[in-house]
Amino acid sequence: MKTRSSTYRYIALTLMGLLFLPLLVNHLPGIPKAHVFGVEEQQDSVSGSWLDGSAQHQFEKKLMDHSVSRTYLLRFRNQYQYTLFGKINANNIYKFGDYYFRFYIPSFNDASNFIGKDSIEHTLDEIVQLQHYLGDSIPVITIIPPSKHHYYQQFLPERNRTRSKETNYHYVLAGLKQKQLHHIDFNHYFLNNRSEIPAIFAKGGIHWTSYASTVAADSLMKYISSVKQEHYDSFSYDTVYHNGFNVDDLDLELLRNILVKPKDTRLRDVIITPKKGKKRLKAVIIGDSFFLTIQNSGARKAMFTDDSFYHYYFSRTYNSDLELIPFDIHKIKDAMKEADCILLVNDITNLQVFGFGFPRRINYLFR
Amino acid sequence: MTFSSGIFLVYFLPLILLIYFCSPTILRNGLLLAGSIFLYWWGAPDFIWILLLVSGINFYVVHRIHNSERPKFYLVLYVTINLALLCYYKYFNFFIDNFNLLLEQTGLQQIQWAAIALPIGISFHTFHSITYGVDVYRKEAKPQKSMFNYWLFILFFPQLVAGPIVKYKKIAPQLSHRKDRLENVINGFYRFSIGLAKKVLIANVLSEYGDLLHNWDTTVLQTSSTSIAWMTALCYTFEIYFDFSGYSDMAVGLGTMFGFRLPENFNRPYLSKSITEFWRRWHISLGDFMRNYLYIPLGGNRVGTNRMYLNLFIVFTLSGLWHGASWNFILWGVFHGCWLIIERLFRLQKSTSFLRMLITFIIVLHGWVLFDADSFSEAWNHLTAMYRFESVEFMDSADLFYFNSHVFIATMIVLLGMTKLSRLYYLKLTQIRNIKTSLIYLFIAGILFFISLSHVVTGSFNPFIYFKF
Numbered sequence: 001m002k003t004r005s006s007t008y009r010y011i012a013l014t015l016m017g018l019l020f021l022p023l024l025v026n027h028l029p030g031i032p033k034a035h036v037f038g039v040e041e042q043q044d045s046v047s048g049s050w051l052d053g054s055a056q057h058q059f060e061k062k063l064m065d066h067s068v069s070r071t072y073l074l075r076f077r078n079q080y081q082y083t084l085f086g087k088i089n090a091n092n093i094y095k096f097g098d099y100y101f102r103f104y105i106p107s108f109n110d111a112s113n114f115i116g117k118d119s120i121e122h123t124l125d126e127i128v129q130l131q132h133y134l135g136d137s138i139p140v141i142t143i144i145p146p147s148k149h150h151y152y153q154q155f156l157p158e159r160n161r162t163r164s165k166e167t168n169y170h171y172v173l174a175g176l177k178q179k180q181l182h183h184i185d186f187n188h189y190f191l192n193n194r195s196e197i198p199a200i201f202a203k204g205g206i207h208w209t210s211y212a213s214t215v216a217a218d219s220l221m222k223y224i225s226s227v228k229q230e231h232y233d234s235f236s237y238d239t240v241y242h243n244g245f246n247v248d249d250l251d252l253e254l255l256r257n258i259l260v261k262p263k264d265t266r267l268r269d270v271i272i273t274p275k276k277g278k279k280r281l282k283a284v285i286i287g288d289s290f291f292l293t294i295q296n297s298g299a300r301k302a303m304f305t306d307d308s309f310y311h312y313y314f315s316r317t318y319n320s321d322l323e324l325i326p327f328d329i330h331k332i333k334d335a336m337k338e339a340d341c342i343l344l345v346n347d348i349t350n351l352q353v354f355g356f357g358f359p360r361r362i363n364y365l366f367r
Numbered sequence: 368m369t370f371s372s373g374i375f376l377v378y379f380l381p382l383i384l385l386i387y388f389c390s391p392t393i394l395r396n397g398l399l400l401a402g403s404i405f406l407y408w409w410g411a412p413d414f415i416w417i418l419l420l421v422s423g424i425n426f427y428v429v430h431r432i433h434n435s436e437r438p439k440f441y442l443v444l445y446v447t448i449n450l451a452l453l454c455y456y457k458y459f460n461f462f463i464d465n466f467n468l469l470l471e472q473t474g475l476q477q478i479q480w481a482a483i484a485l486p487i488g489i490s491f492h493t494f495h496s497i498t499y500g501v502d503v504y505r506k507e508a509k510p511q512k513s514m515f516n517y518w519l520f521i522l523f524f525p526q527l528v529a530g531p532i533v534k535y536k537k538i539a540p541q542l543s544h545r546k547d548r549l550e551n552v553i554n555g556f557y558r559f560s561i562g563l564a565k566k567v568l569i570a571n572v573l574s575e576y577g578d579l580l581h582n583w584d585t586t587v588l589q590t591s592s593t594s595i596a597w598m599t600a601l602c603y604t605f606e607i608y609f610d611f612s613g614y615s616d617m618a619v620g621l622g623t624m625f626g627f628r629l630p631e632n633f634n635r636p637y638l639s640k641s642i643t644e645f646w647r648r649w650h651i652s653l654g655d656f657m658r659n660y661l662y663i664p665l666g667g668n669r670v671g672t673n674r675m676y677l678n679l680f681i682v683f684t685l686s687g688l689w690h691g692a693s694w695n696f697i698l699w700g701v702f703h704g705c706w707l708i709i710e711r712l713f714r715l716q717k718s719t720s721f722l723r724m725l726i727t728f729i730i731v732l733h734g735w736v737l738f739d740a741d742s743f744s745e746a747w748n749h750l751t752a753m754y755r756f757e758s759v760e761f762m763d764s765a766d767l768f769y770f771n772s773h774v775f776i777a778t779m780i781v782l783l784g785m786t787k788l789s790r791l792y793y794l795k796l797t798q799i800r801n802i803k804t805s806l807i808y809l810f811i812a813g814i815l816f817f818i819s820l821s822h823v824v825t826g827s828f829n830p831f832i833y834f835k836f
Contacts, residue, residue, distance in 0.1 A: 005550070007802050012549035015556055015809060016388075019381040022820065026377075056409050064373045070824045077821035 022069040072259075079258040089257070094155050101148075102204045103156055105349070108149055110162035110169060113352045117171055120351075124175040126359035127344075131181065133366040139227050140342040140359075142176055142183040143220065144169070145208060145290040146190040147348035148201050168351035184223055186216050187348060198268045206289070211239060211268040213293040217303060224281065224341055234278040235302035239268045274302040284336050285310040286358045287345025295322060309335070314356040333365045368409045369528075370559075370617045371566050373824040379406065387625060388549065395547065396519050399625060403524040407488075414486035421452060422521045425496050426514055429503050433510045445500040453493040459483050461692030488528040490689060494656055495521055499535040501660055508536040516542045525621035529614055531632045531652035534659075538627070545626040553805055555624030560812035560819070562616025567819040570610035576602045596752035604735045608637065611650070630655075637731070640723040642706040645731060653689075657682050676711070680704045690738070695746060699737045706730055 046062065048054025064070055081087040092103050131140050147169075153161055169187070176183040190200050190212065200212030208216070214237050225232045282305045285291060291310060294300050300310075301320055309325070309332075310318045317327045336342055346354060368375050383402045390398055408415045425445065432441040460482050467477040499520070502508040511517040520542060526533055576599060615632035622629035636649035646654050658667075665678045680701070687700015733750070740746035 008550040008553065008805070011802070011805065011809065012552040015552060016381065016384055018813065019384065019556075022377045022824075023381055051412055053410070053412050056412070060368070060372075060374045060409075063378070064824060067373075067377070067824070069377065070373070073821040074825040077818075077825055080818070080821075 022067075022073070025069040025072070026067045075257050075259045079260060082258055094152065094157075101152060101199075101201060103148065103152065103160065105149075107159065108349065109160055110149065110167040110348070111164045113349070114166050114168055115352050115354070120168065120171045120175060120354060123355045123359060124172070124179055124181070126363055127181055127355065128179050129363050130342075130359045130366070133363065134336060134342070137228075138336065138339055138341060139182045139224070140344065141220075141224070141227075142172075142181060143216075143287075143343060143345045144173070144183065144185045144187055144351075145216065145345065145347045146187040146200060146212065148206065150187055150191055150348065151194065151201060168354065169348045172351055172354060182223075182227060184216075184220060186219075189219075207293050208290065209268070210270050210293060210297040213290070214270040214272065214297050214299050217294050217297075217299040220343075221281075221303060228340065230279075232279060232281055232303075233275065234280050235272050235274045235299065237273065237299075238271045240271065270297055272298040272302055280305045281308065281340045282338065283308045283341050283343050284332060284339045285343045285345065286314050286356060287311075287343065288313060288347055288350045288356075290347045291345045307335075308339075311358075313353075314358040314361070329361060329365065333362055336362065368406055370614070370621070371563060371819075371823055373820075375406075376563075376820055376823060384552065384624065388547070388552075392547065395625075396516060396542065399523065400515055400519045403519065403522040403527060406524045407522065407527065411487050413484070414489075417452075417486065418492060418522065419518070421448070421492075422496070422518055423514070424448065425500070425521075426511070426517050429500050429510050432500060432504050438504055442500060442504045446497060449493045449496045449500075453489060456483060456485055456489050458688075458692045491527065491530050491532060492521060494530075494532045495526075495535070497660055498532070498656065502534065502536045508539050511539065511542070523622075523627070525618040525625075525627075526629055529611075529618075530650075531615055531618060531630045532656045533629060533652070534655075537630070541627050547626040551626055552624050553809060555620045555622070556816075557620070557808050557812040558623060559617050559620030560816040562613040562618075562620060563819040563823075564815040565609045565613030565616060567613075567822045568815075570606050570613055571822070573602045573606040573609065593753060593755050596749055596755075600732055600736050600749065600753065603739045604637075604732045607735060607738075608633070637728055638724060639727050639731075640720055641710055641727055642703060642730060643710055645727055646703070646707070653686070657686055661685065676708045679707050679711075683707065695737055695740050695743065698743075698746075699734055702734050702737060 046055050046058045048056075048058050050056065078089050081089065090102070094101060094103060127140055127142070134140065149156070149160065149162075150169075173183075173185060175181075190197070197215075198209075198211060200208050200215075207213075218235075218237065221232045221234070281303055283303075285304070285308060287310065289312070291300075291312075294303075295310070304320070306320045308320065310322075311327070311332060312318060315327060317325050317332075319325055344355065344358065346356070368379065370376075379402075383398075387395055387398055404415060404419075407418070425448070428441055428445045428448070432438045432445060435441055463478060463480055470477050499508075499511075499517075503510050511520065520533075520535065520538055521527075612633040619629045619631065630652050632651050634648040634651065636645055639645035639648050662678055662682045665681065666674060667678065668675055670678070683700045683704030684697060685700070687697045687703070690696040690699070736749050736753075737746050740749060
């Protein structure tokens with residue numbers, strides 16, 4: 001009887017020890033702090049009064065928000081809810097086939113972004129004019145990267161779907177064709193091949209994956225080769241499957257904040273190998289952040305000469321090492337006259353600022 | 368700091384258990400009192416002083432009841448002080464609001480006043496105080512000699528905020544002589560974890576659906592389908608049960624950990640075969656209080672039939688008003704009071720058991736629609752939506768969207784929990800017989816505790832429904 005009683009005491013003591021576990025995890029050294037993606041770890045100060053309860057509230061929030069056990073418990077909860085119920089505790093997450101993605105602009109709809117036919121027509125005329133100034137030997141090529149919105153449209157809520165043809169994308173594309181301007185519509189290409197190629201969008205982020213941007217860069221080289229009647233194939237690439245993520249291919253594992261990394265063989269990584277002795281393009285690049293993925297994958301250095309500067313939104317200039325250098329529109333104009341080509345990278349969401357003011361401002365200098 | 372908050376589960380509970388069992392017996396009541404005052408101060412620092420002051424006054428008045436030659440005078444004074452406090456904090460806003468409405472109707476100028484904040488747990492504090500005074504007056508218990516022990520009875524954290532309502536005569540012996548055993552921690556923890564899981568894993572999930580109607584505007588409410596109106600009513604019916612019985616389990620479990628036996632509050636109320644039986648199974652400690660401290664003093668069953676019906680009506684109307692200073696609570700009390708009278712008038716106890724159970728459940732469910740509504744019009748819209756029968760589909764796509772897998776699983780647990788089998792299993796679990804089974808129960812409790820904790824620490828503030836009463 002005495003043994004039984006002491007056994008109960010040991011059980012009770014063990015239980016009390018276990019109750020201390022979440023508290024101890026917070027304070028024991030050597031336990032890695034698992035950061036929760038999307039939650040800023042702020043060191044809130046307790047500024048309220050202990051007499052009216054506001055300080056207690058702040059202190060409690062601070063204590064729990066910064067606790068290590070909270071991050072592990074949160075991931076545990078997310079994991080079991082995802083595993084048992086397929087529930088994802090994150091905003092704006094949708095399902096595409098057997099995997100998930102985040103749509104980064106919950107209210108986005110192409111139709112509500114429409115800037116009008118006249119405005120688009122005007123920018124297109126400026127590009128025609130610029131092409132005229134530069135001559136046929138320096139093609140101005142408009143590159144339209146694929147859009148996450150279009151790629152996943154049928155899986156998005158009704159508010160994000162666009163059935164109207166009164167969109168920037170529709171009119172820009174029609175105008176480029178009609179005015180016989182150089183352009184590549186990667187949106188159309190990737191959308192048509194969606195079932196045959198790996199996922200081309202970072203599941204959490206805005207931009208295309210390293211894989212998609214490298215496929216696009218390769219196609220771009222071939223396109224320029226055909227336009228300029230000269231052979232540019234300054235790099236080759238191989239693809240490898242990977243289950244994880246890299247900086248550009250932010251995996252939903254982070255967004256979901258779960259414990260076990262999900263297996264997903266639909267993402268591919270790329271290994272770029274520059275070809276020695278091949279001629280690189282001298283280009284003036286004006287574009288939005290979609291070009292950054294081409295930069296980060298290593299394709300930029302393989303494709304373009306070191307003095308091919310990238311003018312982000314035509315307001316900031318980066319060199320080939322992505323260092324910021326002074327933006328000088330006169331130097332850009334001079335560089336354009338010596339370039340092999342001019343590239344305008346403008347993703348669909350950004351067509352509301354089609355051209356970023358670049359053709360109009362450069363034409364002004366040419367005049 | 369509620370029982371289902373991260374700071375309570377991660378910091379307060381393990382620390383107070385450790386300090387309690389490391390302290391010598393003589394200091395343990397003082398430690399529990401300090402812990403209780405700290406817990407109340409943490410959540411409502413403005414009001415702890417009022418409770419301490421009023422309790423101090425009560426302590427001396429009750430001694431006067433016991434020692435004076437005019438005990439009735441002091442009892443009336445005592446009850447008046449406590450009810451006045453309750454009326455001021457809980458009903459003053461309500462009375463002024465309605466008085467202003469009356470003044471507005473008659474074209475007179477309204478009274479300007481600043482709304483009074485309700486101290487958490489004031490209703491339960493009042494009831495505990497009344498049981499103390501009345502028990503001493505009735506010579507059923509002696510007045511507490513120690514002011515600290517009296518404060519502990521009033522402020523003991525497991526039962527301060529939302530009960531169970533503990534009769535002084537039952538708890539008095541435990542305040543001075545109780546067996547503190549480490550084994551109690553196992554039993555208490557098991558009960559506490561069950562309660563936590565009821566609240567976090569069932570009631571909170573059901574509230575996702577049950578609260579839908581509150582989030583909709585009147586237009587949607589007026590056109591909502593019959594199935595959605597019934598589903599939300601059902602979800603709230605089970606939500607309030609799992610919320611409150613979960614809280615009561617946690618309170619009883621905490622009491623057990625510290626060697627106290629707190630009264631049970633629930634006994635499968637939705638299996639009742641009549642409204643009378645329902646009130647013996649739902650919020651048992653409140654029913655007990657109302658019977659002993661209101662219904663019996665009013666005459667109870669020892670008076671004529673009409674007077675007895677009137678007594679029942681008064682008790683239930685006051686019970687409704689006690690739940691909240693709002694007309695819908697009063698209506699809910701009147702609704703139950705009327706059904707009780709109807710049951711006695713027509714002796715509705717001759718049909719089969721299952722049918723009686725179903726009828727009782729449906730009546731109770733309709734009562735919860737009144738209880739849950741923010742206004743008469745909302746209650747009316749909900750009730751009419753339940754009988755509109757325009758949408759013949761059991762569940763349309765909108766219903767299915769809301770009725771997600773969580774709610775489905777929670778509902779399944781609810782239905783399983785209603786069976787007799789689950790009750791037997793539950794009783795078996797709560798009566799630990801050997802080490803092997805106690806380890807199994809502990810393992811179950813540990814899992815439930817851990818899963819619930821993962822919800823608690825990642826969620827927002829989520830108080831129990833009965834905290835507002």
